[in-house]
Amino acid sequence: MLFLLILPATCCNQTAQKCNLFYTLRMPKFGSILTQTKNVLRYRLIYLFLLAFIFAPALIFAQGMYTTFGQNRVQYGKFEWSYIRSENFDSYFYSGGRELAAFAARVSETYLNDIETKVDHRLSGRVEVIVYNNLSDFKQTNFNVLSDQSQNPGGYSQVVSNKVFVYFNGNHQDLENQLKSGLSLVLINELLFGGSFQDRIQTAALLNLPDWYLFGLTQYIGQSWNAEKNNKLKDIILKKKIKKFNRLIQNDPELAGQAFWYFLVEKYGDEVIPNMLYVTRLSRNYESALIYVTGDNLKQTSKAVMKYFQEQYSKEDTLRNLPVNEFNIKKRLMPYVEPQMKVSSRGDKLVFSTNKFGKYKIWLMDTKTGKHTKVFRGGVKYHAFELDHSFPMLEWHPGGEKFAFIFEKKGKLFLTTVDLINKKKETIQFFKFDKINSFTWSENQKNIVLSATRKGQSDLFVYDMITRRERQLTNDAHDDLYPRFVDGSSKIIFSSNRNSDKLGAPVSPLLAEDNNLDVYLYDFENNSPKLIRLTKTPNINETEPIEYNNNYFAYLTDYNGIKNRYAVRYDQEYDFTELIVQYKDEERTTDTLIFDELKPLGNNFEYEEKQIILDSTVAKIDTIPHTKTIVYTYPITNYKRNIVAHDVSKQSSVLYETIMLGGKYYIKYSPLLKNIPEESARIETYPTMYRLKSGFANKPSATGPITFSERKLKSIKTNPSAINKPAQAPTYDYFFVNEFTPKTLKNEDIVESQPATRLPSAKGFKLAAPSFYNITFFPDYVVTQLDNSIINSYYQPISVSNPFAQPLQPMFKLGAIDLFEDYRLSGGFRFPIDISTVDYFASVETLKKRIDHKLSFYRQVRAGTVEGLPSTFTAKSTSHELRYSTRYPFSPILCVRSELFGREDRYILQGVNRASLEFPDIVQRWVGGKLELVLDNAMPKGLNLYNGTKFKLFYEHYRSVDEKDVQLNTVGFDLRHYQKIHRQLIFATRITYNTSFGPAKVRYQLGGVDNWMFAASENGGNAPSSVNYGFQALATNLRGFNQNIRSGNSFAVINSEIRFPVFSYLFNRPIRSAFISNFQLVPFFDIGTAWVGSDPYSEENTYNQKIVEIKYLKTTVINVRDPIVAGYGGGLRTKLLGYFMRFDVAWGIQDAEITKKPVYYFSLSLDF
Incomplete structure (x- = not known):
């Protein structure tokens, strides 16, 4: 439904025409077609734009002055928030995240005292912790959106909040780290900026x-x-x-x-x-x-x-080495290679991926020739958010003729299988998981084992590819990661932070001491609830377990401070038998007896000085054989750098691994070790200095087998319901044997492993019942600055003389947001010394859903003369504008914006004489709409420094309410590209073009810069024309001239400049001074023109016409002057007193001549 604001009118159409506001007498056309010289000049304009496309790596389109861009957040789902309250925290969650919120509350309360001690500051207020179920959901939040950097930083104070945003990536250890970092930031902000709103505003301006x-x-x-x-x-x-x-x-x-x-x-x-x-x-x-x-x-x-x-x-x-053999990947791909790679079972093919700021591609490599081809692409190139390097997830079919990958699109999970023989792809969607952490295929190719996140838990699932159904293997709060089918798919090896080897055992709240990952083996064939534990290393993580060969598994661990590969094998032997005697008398305790070897028993025997009588009082006797598992571990690498990922081809006996060198990931390969114990004996994994200082030795203790079983008499109360239960399954105890001994490392060089700090028990925490979230607003920012910008419309009334020469005036602006930044309020005012001409503005935004909405109101007051009236007449012009705008994002960098608006311009003449008293007020009323396509993938690299591209294409329509036949249309584009030359040295290019058409038009005045202080304007511009102008606007930047050096209903400008932050580029240490760190030298070149007609060289262009009057004869002479002007020069940019200030000096080029005197510009604008 069209929403328009129509303000009251007191002026009729005749008055408007009388004032010569909408109608200009059309002059008769004289002259002939331009000469061949004019045609040559016309091609110069085409050549000018071709040069821009050649020298600018990419280009941009826009509206000219005050063009806004900005990036987006795309909401694919709904988030209905609730929260759990603890003593100091409110933990917010949505569907499926209640357990994560409870975990966040426990961890936050647990570590609060520890972090308070570290910073020596006590928390003074409550902290809001917002928990997202996964990174994909977190990317949909409106928190920290990269908006267009159009606000001068002078006088801008961001209000520091007590909010912590975290997300779950399948690993509680990472979630815990996020919580501690976020809580640290809250406490540090409180300490530095104060706790109250007033303190934070004052301190933010000074610190x-x-x-x-x-x-x-x-x-x-x-x-x-x-x-x-x-x-x-x-x-x-x-x-x-x-x-x-x-x-x-x-x-x-x-x-x-x-x-x-x-x-x-x-x-x-x-x-x-x-x-x-x-x-x-x-x-x-x-x-x-x-x-x-x-x-x-x-x-x-x-x-x-x-x-x-x-x-x-x-x-x-x-003391360390690196593998030698590596694949030669194309040089242009190397900076974007991801660590994950997978090799086929035969070892003849390998898949890997690249990720360029979120835009990923999957490549298939022939391991013999090294040739690699692209097989899939996806994602969106986006700088602002943390990249999710877990997608796409790659894996080969056991046969080696297919590979599969899991990717994410619009918040949904998909698996695509690529058949290399038949050249086909098949895609299925997973509906029941929040995130998939990793997966592998079974040898029969019917099942895949997944580590997937659901309801705040990372559990193991087996997914049947035929029936499309999953079977859950684990279901607890422990993180189960990196699963792989091994031993002919009869077992599953994985990493977990569980502290029990029994599935279904009671789970205590996860705290720091429980969060290290160990390696476990699950008997998938027999569906055994008992796991085989292969590692037990407190405070050390073992990840990415694989089947190394038929006898050994391998995993990655940073035991010595560098993530190296260890091999592990295990044996199982008979250990002892447990005899359980249960009695019919419920008051009598059950006897639990341990035997190294169970022999036939008589009716009476003695056990550890206790008489056991087997008679009619016995209800049941169970015998449980126990098996001990002996685990052998071997270090098999001693690299200088971490192994980030690894995979093995058993058929070709080759191991592949990814290692980071120089910030790039290299895929290395080497043959499998044939005799692991012998090879391991030659490897000395010395600890790094970091590992020594952390309190852990370089290797597990080499003191021999360690048993964890308890061989002693147990007495428990008889449970009647247990009498008829079947005998328990066999249990397993563990011996960990390390068949290596440090050779040259002295004992005094190894720091003793200290016990982890015992944290408070989670049992002491009381969590309130969940409550629904109610919208509450908080201060976001405060702006108090001097400003001379146009705060409402880019177009100003044609009747006001020189509305762009605005002096600096005090401005105050205040912003507020809700907790999730889904709703935003802003408002403010600007006033000169004469408070009768106060400007004020207000807006409200809602960003919660896919389509963003904004409602804005502006009021602007100016005093001056009115064109078309005697110069003795002065008037106060008042403009009111109401705008309703929407934004539909296609991606974080691309969106469509629409806008509907109503506008009233009122001119109240001051009573200076009788004629002015009799003259009625003049009112112009407009309604209309606007449509924009906006692309913005530019990444800020500093103040006024970007990398990337901005683009806008727009169309606007204005229609007069007072005159039905009067309407105005504008169309244009703005293209800006910022290319890194070296480090912070940036080459910035901008191309902009605007044109207006219809019964009324916009008069664009070319020349000058945005927010030019002490602006000067040319009186002429192009000669008067028969064009009916309804509005006027500046066309900037074109340095070397004053404003209005050219004018017309169309303009085109090209700006090119090099932004050189001198001291930041040259200094080798941090720079504290904002003036020095932001100081920039900017050589530039501008070229452009404004014209009337189809092109600048058209005979319609008034600049090409000269009217000569001799007595009763009026003649129009067609000129062949060049309508294009240019300027070159240099400028300084820096931040002073909080403001970003610009000073430029430029010489103009007109008709192939350079102006003798330069023009100086001092302004407070950013970018172009």
Whole structure:
């Protein structure tokens, strides 16, 4: 339904015509067709645009001034939120996430005191924890959307909130780390910015901490230092040869921050964290805090950090090696290769994937020739969100003639099977899972085993490909990951953080000490509830177990601080027999007897000094044989870098693995070891310095077999219901044998393993019953700044003389959001010294569903003269505008926007004389609509620095309410591309084109820049024409001239510039000063024109006409002047007093001549 606002009118059509607002006398046409010279000039315009397409890697379309872009979030499902309340936290969840919310509440309450101690600050308010069931759902949230960076940062204060957003990826350990990092950020923000709204606004304006410093600290507290981070930093420093801390920040700011804090804690102790934070809050300067606490400035500390890690890593690498053989993948693909790869059973083919900012492709490689071809593509190229590297998931059929992959599309899960022989693809959808973590095929190709997430649990399922039904193997809160069929598909090997080898055993709430992954073996053929445990290593994870050969399994573990491969085998032997004697008398206890070897018993015998009589009082006797499992483990690699993934082809006896070197993943291969014990004896897996300091030795203890069984008499109360139960299944005890001994590592070099800190029991936590969420708004931001922009419509009334020369005026703006940022409110006002001309505006947005809605209201007041009236007449013009807009996103970077609006422009003449008193007010009323196609995949790399492309194509329609035949149409585009030259050095290009048509048109005034202070305007532009203009607008940027150097109902502009952040590019250390870090040199070149008619060289273009009057004769002379103008020069950009300021100096080029005097521009705008 069309929604329009029609404001009251006091002016008739005759008055409008009398004022010459809509109607301009059409001049008679004279002249002939332009000469051949004009045709040559016309081709110059075509050549101009062709040059832009050649030199600009990509281009952009737009509306000109104040063009907005912005990215989107796509909601595929509905989220009905509830929450669980604990003592300090409200944990929010939706369908299927109640257990995750309860887990989040327990973990948050458990770690709160520990994190409070680390930062030396007590939580002063409640914290909202929002839990998503998976990353796909989290990507649909409106949290932290990359909006268009059009707001000048001056006076902008973001209100810090007490919200923590987390998602479940199938691993509770990762969820726990997210919670700790989020809680750390909340506490640090409270400490630094204060707890009240007023404190946070005041402090946010004065304290500006770099992301590497703040988020590096929260990640360090939340996740501490681990093998993955250690491996990544080692690779950056040694392989990429980054020696300067500032380069490390540019490469990975979060990792640089973690390394910085890790170094400080290692050198100065844990108390350095609260000391640094406290002094930072007092001094409003983190570098001053560093000097005060450590005695060293930032430059000295940065050098010390890099020296510390360089020396440590260089020494460690001398003791280790790397596999030699690798596949040669195309150079252009290498930066985007994903770690996951799978090899066929025969070893002749391999599949891997690449992922370029979310746009993934699957490649099939011939392992003999190395040739690889693309077989599938999917995803959306998107910079803003964390990439989900788990998709696509790859796996081969056992026969080697098919492979399958699981991918995600629009929040749904699909499995596609590719038949390489018949060249066919078959796709099925999974309906009952939130996420699939991994999968493999059985040898009969009928089943696949899945690790899948459902209702907040990661369990094992076997999916029948024929019946399309799944059978759940595990059903508990433990994480069961990396399953694979082994031993002829009779067993399933997997990793789990369970602490019992019995399925269905009671599950205690998962806390930190329970979250390490061990390897288990499940008897799928016999459906046994008893698991065989292959590893038991507290605080160490074993992942990706595979069948190495017929005798051994292999898995990855970071026991020595680097993720290496270990082999494991097990034997089962008879251990003992358990005899259970149950009596008819319920009050009598059951006798449980343990025998090394069970022999025939008489009616009376003695057991551990206790007399046992087998008579009529006995109800039942059960005998349970126990088997012991002896496990042998062997290290079989000692690499310099982590093994990220591995797979094996048993038929070809070749092992394939992925290793990261220089930030790229390489696929290596090597033959399988033939004699594992003998080969392992030659491998010395020395611990890294990180592992030594973490409190764990490099290997499991080599003291011989360790038994975990209890051989003692047990007495329990007789349970009558158990008398008729069948005998229990055989049980298994474990001996772990490590057939290796460290050769040269001395005992004093190994730090004793310390017991994990015992955390409070979850039993003490009281969780309230779930409650439904009610919409509540919170402050989002406050803006108090000087501003001279046009806050409502891009088009200004044609009647107002020079509405674009606006002085700086105070502006206040306030924004509010709900908890999930689905609803947004904003409003504000701007006023000059004369408060009678106050502008104000307000808007409300709803972003909860797929289609976004926005309702906006604007009021703008200006004072000045009115075109068409005597210059002695002054008027106050008031514009009211109401806009209703919608946005339908196709993807996070592409959307369609629509808008309906109503507008009234009222001119109230000031009574300066009798004529002005008698003149009635003038009113123009318009209604209309707008349609836009917007693409934005640009990623901010700094203030006014981007990588990527922005594009907009639009159409607008205005219709006069007062004159039925008067309407206005505009169409245009804006294309911008930002190409990285080197590091932060950016080449930015923009092409924009606008045209208006219909009975009324827009007069575009070419020249100048956006938000130009002390703007100057040319009086002429193009000569007066017969065009009927309804509005006027600036066409920017074209530097080298004043505003209105050319005008018309169409314009086209090309801008090209190099953005060179001088000090950020050259300095090798972090820069604290915002003025220095954002200082940019910008050489530029602009070219464009504005015209009337079909093209700039048309005889209709008034610039090509000159009217000559001699007495009673009026003649129009056709000129052959060049309508295209250009400008070149240089500029400075920086952030001063919170504002992003621009200063440009440019020389114009007109009619092949360079202007003698440059034009100076000082403005407060961003981008072009």
